[in-house]
Every structure is written in structure tokens, then in C-alpha cells.
Amino acid sequence: MNRNDPHRVIKAPTGTTLQARSWLTEAPLRMLMNNLDPDVAEHPASLVVYGGIGRAARDWDCYDRIVEVLKRLGDDETLLIQSGKPVGVFPTHADAPRVLLANSNLVPHWANWEHFNELDRKGLMMYGQMTAGSWIYIGSQGIVQGTYETFAAVARQHFDGQARGRWILTGGLGGMGGAQPLAATMAGFCMLAVEVDESRIDFRLRTGYVDKKATDLDEALAMIEAAKADGEAISVGLLGNAAEVFPALVERGITPDVVTDQTSAHDPLNGYLPMGWSMAQAAEQRELDPAAVVKAAKQSMAVQVQAMLDLQAAGAATLDYGNNIRQMALEEGVTNAFDFPGFVPAYIRPLFCEGIGPFRWVALSGDPEDIYRTDAKVKELIPDNPQLHNWLDMARERIHFQGLPARICWVGLEDRARLGLAFNEMVRNGELKAPVVIGRDHLDSGSVASPNRETEAMQDGSDAVSDWPLLNALLNTAGGATWVSLHHGGGVGMGFSQHSGVVIVCDGSEAAAKRVGRVLHNDPATGVMRHADAGYDIALDCARRNHLDLPMMTGKGAEA
Amino acid sequence: MNRNDPHRVIKAPTGTTLQARSWLTEAPLRMLMNNLDPDVAEHPASLVVYGGIGRAARDWDCYDRIVEVLKRLGDDETLLIQSGKPVGVFPTHADAPRVLLANSNLVPHWANWEHFNELDRKGLMMYGQMTAGSWIYIGSQGIVQGTYETFAAVARQHFDGQARGRWILTGGLGGMGGAQPLAATMAGFCMLAVEVDESRIDFRLRTGYVDKKATDLDEALAMIEAAKADGEAISVGLLGNAAEVFPALVERGITPDVVTDQTSAHDPLNGYLPMGWSMAQAAEQRELDPAAVVKAAKQSMAVQVQAMLDLQAAGAATLDYGNNIRQMALEEGVTNAFDFPGFVPAYIRPLFCEGIGPFRWVALSGDPEDIYRTDAKVKELIPDNPQLHNWLDMARERIHFQGLPARICWVGLEDRARLGLAFNEMVRNGELKAPVVIGRDHLDSGSVASPNRETEAMQDGSDAVSDWPLLNALLNTAGGATWVSLHHGGGVGMGFSQHSGVVIVCDGSEAAAKRVGRVLHNDPATGVMRHADAGYDIALDCARRNHLDLPMMTGKGAEA
Numbered sequence A, B: 001m002n003r004n005d006p007h008r009v010i011k012a013p014t015g016t017t018l019q020a021r022s023w024l025t026e027a028p029l030r031m032l033m034n035n036l037d038p039d040v041a042e043h044p045a046s047l048v049v050y051g052g053i054g055r056a057a058r059d060w061d062c063y064d065r066i067v068e069v070l071k072r073l074g075d076d077e078t079l080l081i082q083s084g085k086p087v088g089v090f091p092t093h094a095d096a097p098r099v100l101l102a103n104s105n106l107v108p109h110w111a112n113w114e115h116f117n118e119l120d121r122k123g124l125m126m127y128g129q130m131t132a133g134s135w136i137y138i139g140s141q142g143i144v145q146g147t148y149e150t151f152a153a154v155a156r157q158h159f160d161g162q163a164r165g166r167w168i169l170t171g172g173l174g175g176m177g178g179a180q181p182l183a184a185t186m187a188g189f190c191m192l193a194v195e196v197d198e199s200r201i202d203f204r205l206r207t208g209y210v211d212k213k214a215t216d217l218d219e220a221l222a223m224i225e226a227a228k229a230d231g232e233a234i235s236v237g238l239l240g241n242a243a244e245v246f247p248a249l250v251e252r253g254i255t256p257d258v259v260t261d262q263t264s265a266h267d268p269l270n271g272y273l274p275m276g277w278s279m280a281q282a283a284e285q286r287e288l289d290p291a292a293v294v295k296a297a298k299q300s301m302a303v304q305v306q307a308m309l310d311l312q313a314a315g316a317a318t319l320d321y322g323n324n325i326r327q328m329a330l331e332e333g334v335t336n337a338f339d340f341p342g343f344v345p346a347y348i349r350p351l352f353c354e355g356i357g358p359f360r361w362v363a364l365s366g367d368p369e370d371i372y373r374t375d376a377k378v379k380e381l382i383p384d385n386p387q388l389h390n391w392l393d394m395a396r397e398r399i400h401f402q403g404l405p406a407r408i409c410w411v412g413l414e415d416r417a418r419l420g421l422a423f424n425e426m427v428r429n430g431e432l433k434a435p436v437v438i439g440r441d442h443l444d445s446g447s448v449a450s451p452n453r454e455t456e457a458m459q460d461g462s463d464a465v466s467d468w469p470l471l472n473a474l475l476n477t478a479g480g481a482t483w484v485s486l487h488h489g490g491g492v493g494m495g496f497s498q499h500s501g502v503v504i505v506c507d508g509s510e511a512a513a514k515r516v517g518r519v520l521h522n523d524p525a526t527g528v529m530r531h532a533d534a535g536y537d538i539a540l541d542c543a544r545r546n547h548l549d550l551p552m553m554t555g556k557g558a559e560a
């Protein structure tokens, strides 16, 4: 298995010349390549996009073969990808997806990291995380708005909307975590982000996601204090281990206003550096004695979570940011690890009830102008949402594009299909230089079952029911999305989640308009349905307002 | 939740008058009803079709609403079923499935009977088993040929093909297990089947699946001895508990030629009567103290498995028949429980390598003549397979139809699409009185990951990889099957399997022919692909012979 090749440098083609036989196959080709662009991926030489070991293809042979197949694939054929390997091409039809992917799925009794890692080492599997294996990762921007929305909600809920003069402590500046400092300052907070890997801090400095670097805690705290005094919102990347820095603050009696974490705690083998270890040592031990790495990492996480609980007790608003660190600490004996809430039930669920989540699109032309035109179209179509307009302005000003130009913006059932149809029309009439793809994270309203994160503490107790994301994937396939994926273990690790992804191409055709209209309606509608079924009034109202046909609730005859 | 209504007696409509708007929605309507026909289902009043508590709908309200929706559903709409509940109707298109189902799926860390039972009691879930929740159960016939093929393979492998004068010991005469005595005698064996529920024995006597009833062991053994002496193949249903009768044989030093079991061991709460308990006592304790029932049942299974190991040591060919009883015994301390093999690796896998599995079809007309005509068509199209012809003759002679007339017959990649297209043509030209539906069990070549059963001991160690059944479901959805389902826990219980079902309607139209040609090719082809990927030469040869496009193995350029 050839999994590491430092000589490979992948860039998606841009412009309007096709490598494949149509835009419906050119699109997955460019998006796969874009996922592995060195400006986008965390470790492109080993096909790792983000999220610990979230890969875009199983190995370089599989990558090459996927590219070959996409170039020859017909518009009545469908390519199957099994954990990053192209396993079959089958006859389908024009309105069927061109690619169907299943990544990292294991029968539950065997769905743990030990078994997965064994299969992964044997070359039989790959970890797909969420958008890595489903080819719709767009760099750290992907997470910025979600993080910004969350921090803004924290400010509203705890500080009367006033973030100024407040600061957030967090860990991890990786693919997703790297969005935290930018989102924090956009929302008006200062941030201290602890990161063990200096190259990650430098990468965030270079791309404008973090403002300053510090190499010791005193220096970092001084920077934060100075900024607070000036009423400025700045972010500092501190080189250090979160399991050491968090308890050090407890010891000193220094309490941040908000505490969270985005190390890759969901993957204790590959995603979290144990305290006292060097990066080189961890890399070596991962090969020599993986069980010892896991043990040490989980013990350090327990220390970090204990510090988070202590800071919470001292008055900090503390939240789990979806990396399953509470579960890991619980397994190491921190019995009250779940005393601080996950961010979804605390801040995001009301949005999910209306199908609102991380909607995103990418300009296949490679031209930033195409994104700016769509930005303007979004403002035109959603004129009465100042927070959204503000986001679009800040995003344009402060977010550097990585790879193909892309935009993310949290909108829901009432807007997604309208926007998609407008973008398709813009492709048709030449306002955009080339087609756009529209997709979303798997962290969305109807696409995931993850009891320690997206479906934590559901009103009816249905947290672990994964029928919902499976139905979402089947319906998006039936509706004619361009590619659809089903993953396991994203975000929170093996055993803890099942989720689905979807991407659809706006190539400007009438046929695409039909598919876009269906898929971008149905996809968020399944989220509204899932939350209405669980008893959330906001979701039920949204379903009624949008005339969803939910037979036991709002369908024809349901009120009879 | 209204789950038990003894007044409800469901029969599928027959003839050519539609209740729904087209045959594509009439078909799932009739098949749902057929699943609950008292001649088909094990406990229709509580919507239980077979396999412990395998249901067709969550409760009677859900059932009624499903029926209403199917009657009004348009040919560009799709109904979603979540664990037996109709949760949404969404716009799709003519070539998309009319129904998509996800039953009993749980996020792996929570995928166990305790959590499932809690959700089930709250009315949030339903156990779908395999064909119960996916509306293509056809009574005990469904399993007869599979069991017959297995017993014939046992005879070939252990007794030079001579079953005469040999006998099989088994347990369980339920929905599936009830097929054992008929299959055994068809294959030339005598059989002693131990069953705790007298009504189940009487049901099998009435429908011609078992020849005789006995109420004590001596009587039963005498019947078997007499038949063996006369060179006859007879079957005896013995009223008793397998956990008591199996050890009694060990004690007496009586060794059957073959030993197996088909109690519902996969569901220790509802599917297995602990030794020494009455049925009434178990029913009561299931409500009062479910944990105690589970414990007692698993302890009895351990006793039974120990007896099976002892009989194996004494020379009996012993096999697990896919009910996960070895796992249960293992969990109770029988450390060598897996010393006897599962039936799939031992006898069935070579068939799966060619996509061969339990193909089945049902005459929606309700007229047995339609099945006899298709029987003749199968013989005509597959002229050179005497075993298959023999099966069809015996089936016609000895198998009573239950509910809508149906036929099962194990065929693979090379035949399924040909047969389906021929049937569709017979509908078109009026040779058949009404459309037929074609489906299969989830126990099939490409549709299941189940490490203690269908994917036990795969050559490459990929037993637990469930990407494959998920891809199968997505591809069948993309291909335009009429309904597609994704289930968890079928056969072997919660945590131990993931699998998908598919049904397609032959309504005689040109559009149906296109869908049938695709789906009945792709579906078995995914099985050949899965086995070729695991390294089985038979599968690789079959893939090459049939020009499957498997990019890393046989696709264009794969040999380069």
C-alpha cells in the first residue's frame, strides 16, 4: 500500500476545459483534487485532508485509479467507492448520482478503533472523517461560520451579546480547529489557542486565521491582557500541550470567560499528543506500540477535561466542541465528564430544527469573481438577514480562499433550493464562468446520528437512532444528487456516529435545475422532519409553514 | 402505542383492480399486507412476521397510515419509513424508488439489545429482521430452498451425497426454522426438530412442513428409527426445550448424523425459552424483569451449545445455522463455542461468489397459475440445471403457498436479470394475469455484513466491513428499484449485522424493463464484486466472465 508520497502535489484544474466527459464527472474529479491541494489539506502527501487521519482516497494507487475512472465515466454510469477505493462501475441513468461512497463503516460490535486500525493497516479501509472522504472539504473556512455562529450564541447566552473584553481558551489549530481564532475575533472575543505542532500555528498565521504566536504561557497571557485593555479582539496561538496549559491556568487561578477544545480527541491514536511527549516520539510509538499511545493520550485527555471542569466550576462557560473528549475522559474514570454540555444542544439545535446548517458551494472555474457574484446573489435573495450580510462581508474581507474559491453560509430549508436554483441559472446565463458544486458538512440537520455531538440529549431520547442519516442518503440518491456518501465515526470517532454527505452540481441545464430543486429541498427537509419527529415545536412549525408531507404529523389526513 | 389488535385480519387484495394509483405503489401495498396475512406471519395481531419480533410496521396506527399514503402516492414521490413508521413523503422522479426504508439502525456504541429494547418500548423503534420490515417475506418457503441447498451440501461433503438413513437434530420451528423439516426430507434426511411451542408444531403439520408430532423423546426417537429402517425420510416435531433435549441425547450416548439449531437465539429476550420455564411464565417475566429473562435464556443457550460441541466430538457434523447462538454461549463462558463452523463459510460462500442467493418472486394477481407459468419459464431459460429443475418440481408438489403465490430459487448474476426481463415480458404480453414483484432475502451475496454469519471468516479478514451493504442499497436506489431498505441486527441480533433489501416490480412496461435489467444485474454484481475484492478466485472468474468493471481488478486498464 502506497500511502505516503511527498512528491505528489495535487491541484484541481480550473477554467472551462473538461478533463472528464461532462461537468457531472469533472466536478467530483476537481473536488477530489481540491481536497488534496496543499493549500487545503493538512497532510496531502499521505492523502490526509483533516480531522486526524481523515483521507480523500485509500492510497495513491486508488487515487490514480479514481481519477482515471472519473475521466472515462459516462453519464449513465455510477462509480462505487468503498473506503477510498474505487471498487466498481455500474450502469445507472442520467438522473442517478455519478459517484456513491461508503467510508469507514463497520458492523457495530466491531466498530471500535482497534478493529478499524487493524483493517486500516491491512489496507482494507480508510477513515473518511466527514468531508474528507466525501470530497467537499473547503479548508478551514468550512468551519468558520459554524464556529462564529456558536461563539455569537455563547456571547448572547452568557454575556448579553457583549464579547468585547472577554476571552476564550481552546486547544487545537488543525483543519477545523484552526478556524477558531478567526471566528472568535470575528465574534468580538480574544482567544488563546494551545497547539503542540508549531507548523500548524505558522500555517494559521500565514493564512490569516490567527493573529500572533507565543511560545510560553506568560507571554500569551500578556498579549491577551493588553488586547483586552485596548478593547481589541486578538487571537494568540500558544505552542504547548493543552493537557499541561489548561491545568496550569487552574493552578494560577486564572479563569477564561469561555473554555472549549478542538484537538482531535476523537482519535486517541493519531489525533492527540500525550503530555510530556514530543511529536517525533509519538510518531515512532504509533508504529511500535499503538496501545500505549492510546492509553497515554486518553490519560492526558482526562487531565485536560478535569481542568475544564475546574474552570467551569470557577465560572467559565465551558462547552465540548464536538471532538468526543468527554467520552474519552469518562472512559479514563472522570465520572462527571459530561457535566459540561456539548455545543449542539446548548447552541445549535434550534437552527437544526429549521434545517439550517453549513451549506457551502465551490466555483469550479477557480475564479474568485464567481464566488463574489454568488455572495451578491445570496444578499439579493435573502435581503432581510443583517447577520448573514455581515457574515458575507467579513468572510470576503478576512477569509483567504484555499484551493478552489468557496463560500459557506448557514441557511436552511427555506433558502437552500432557492439559492441553488439561482446559482444554476447564473451558470446557464453566463453570469458565472463555470458550474458550481453545492454541498454541506455531514454535521447538519438531517444527516447525522451522533449521541455525543449532533444528536446529544434529543428531546425524545432518540439520540442513537441512525435510521435518519441512512434515509437521508437514500433520499438524496433517489433525488439525483451528483455524489452521495455514507460514513461512520466522523467527528467523534469509531463507534460514535453515522452520517451522510451530499454534493450536487449546477451545470446550468434544465435537468440540473430539476435535480437541484429536489435535492436542496429534500436534504434540509429530512432534518426538519427528524427534529419534528423528536417533538421540537420549532421544527413542527417549520414543517407546517413549508407544507412538508410528514404522514404522522403534518401530511394529508394527519390531523384527522 | 397500539401494537396488539387480535381483531385485525389482513389479506392482500388480489386480481387486477388497483387500490393505489399504479402498480408501483400497489405492489408495496399488497406486499406489506401479505407480510401480515395470518397464513404468512407468525403473530400477525402484533404485526410480527417472523424472527423473534421482526415486524412489518411499528404499530397499527403506523400500518394504517402507510396504507393510506401508498394509496395516494404519486409516481414522482417517495415515501420514507423509519423503523416501521411513515415519516415523510418527498418529491423524486419516475425512475426513483417509491419507498425507502431504514429499520432498527443504531449508532454502533449504542447498538445493543438493552438500548434497542428501551427505544422499542418508548415507541421510537421497531425490529425489522430482514424481510419482515422490508415487505418481501413469503412464508416458510422463503427459506426452504436455502435450507435444502445447505443440507444437500452437508450430504455431499460428509456422506458422499447419501442422506438416506441419516438424521438431523435441530431446534426451532418458527417462521424460518419451520422450513427445516421439509428441506431435510426433500434432501433425503430424517429430522428431529425440538420446539417449545406446540402451536408452532401444529402450524407446520397443517401446512405440510413437518410429518409427525411427538411429545416425548423416546416416542420421537422410535419414529426416526422406524423410518430409517424403512429407508424413509420423515420429520418429527418434538414438543420440548432444546436446552434439555440436546444434553439428554449426549447423556444417552445417541449421536445424530448432523446437528444444528434455529431457535431465535439472536434475540435472548424474545426468541429463546429458558429451560424449565413455561411460555406463560416467560411472557410475564418479559414485562416484569427483562434482564432476568435474557440472563436465563443465555445460560440455557450455553447448555445447548455445550451439548452441540459434545455431539460434534462424538462425530456429528455440527453447524451454526445463522442464529448467533455461538456468540451468546461465548458471552456465557463457553470459550470454544466457535469450534463448530457457521453454515455460510462451510457450505454457502462458493455460491455467494457467483452472486447466487435466495432470489424470489411473487404473483400480485394472487393466482397460482402465474407462478406455474414462471416456473416453466425458468426451466426454459435455464435448461441445463437438473438440480434447479428438480427443486422446481418438488416445490410445486410439496410446498403449499402461503398468502400471495410465490417462488424462490437460488440463482445468481448470470440469471437474475434474464429471468426478470422474461417475467416483465410475460406481464406485457398477458401470459401472466398481473405484475410480479421480484426481491430477495437480505441474506445474499452483496447485501450483508454479518461476521458471525454471512461474512464469517472472509478470506481477507474483512468480515466486519459494512461499506458493502450500504453501497448495495445506494446502488439499488440509484438503479431504480421499487423499494430499498437498510437494516441492522437481522438474523444475528443487535450489534451483529448490517444489511439491505431490494424489491422491483415487473409491470410489463418498457420503463420497468430498463429498471429491471439494471437492478437485477447490479444487485448480484455487487456480491460478486465484494467477494472478488476479498480475493475469492471463483468471484474473480465470475466477474471476468461477466465483464464487470471493477477498476482495481477487472476494469478497463486494471490489468495495465
Ligand SMILES: NC(=O)c1ccc[n+]([C@@H]2O[C@H](COP(=O)([O-])OP(=O)(O)OC[C@H]3O[C@@H](n4cnc5c(N)ncnc54)[C@H](O)[C@@H]3O)[C@@H](O)[C@H]2O)c1
Pocket: A042, A050, A051, A052, A053, A143, A146, A171, A172, A173, A174, A175, A176, A177, A178, A194, A195, A196, A197, A200, A240, A241, A242, A243, A262, A263, A264, A265, A266, A267, A271, A272, A273, A274, A275, A321, A322, A323, A324, A343, A443, A490, A491, A492
Ligand atoms: N464542532 C465542530 O463543528 C467540529 C467540526 C469538525 C470537527 N470537529 C472536531 O474537532 C476536532 C479537531 O478537528 P481538526 O480537523 O481540526 O483535526 P486535526 O487533526 O486537523 O487537528 C487537531 C490539532 O490538535 C493538535 N493537538 C493534538 N494534541 C494536542 C494537545 N495535547 N494539545 C494541543 N494541541 C494538540 C494537533 O497538533 C492538530 O493540529 C476533531 O475531533 C473533530 O472531529 C468539530
Ligand SMILES: NC(=O)c1ccc[n+]([C@@H]2O[C@H](COP(=O)([O-])OP(=O)(O)OC[C@H]3O[C@@H](n4cnc5c(N)ncnc54)[C@H](O)[C@@H]3O)[C@@H](O)[C@H]2O)c1
Pocket: B042, B050, B051, B052, B053, B143, B146, B171, B172, B173, B174, B175, B176, B177, B178, B194, B195, B196, B197, B200, B240, B241, B242, B243, B262, B263, B264, B265, B266, B267, B271, B272, B273, B274, B275, B321, B322, B323, B324, B343, B443, B490, B491, B492
Ligand atoms: N440460516 C438462515 O438462512 C437463516 C435465515 C433466517 C433466519 N435465521 C435465524 O434462525 C433463527 C430462527 O428464525 P425464525 O424466523 O424461525 O424465528 P422465530 O422466532 O419465528 O422462531 C423461533 C422458534 O424457536 C422456538 N424456541 C424458542 N426457544 C426454544 C427452545 N429453548 N427450545 C426449542 N424451541 C425454542 C420458538 O418457540 C419459535 O417457534 C433466527 O435466529 C434467525 O435469525 C437463519
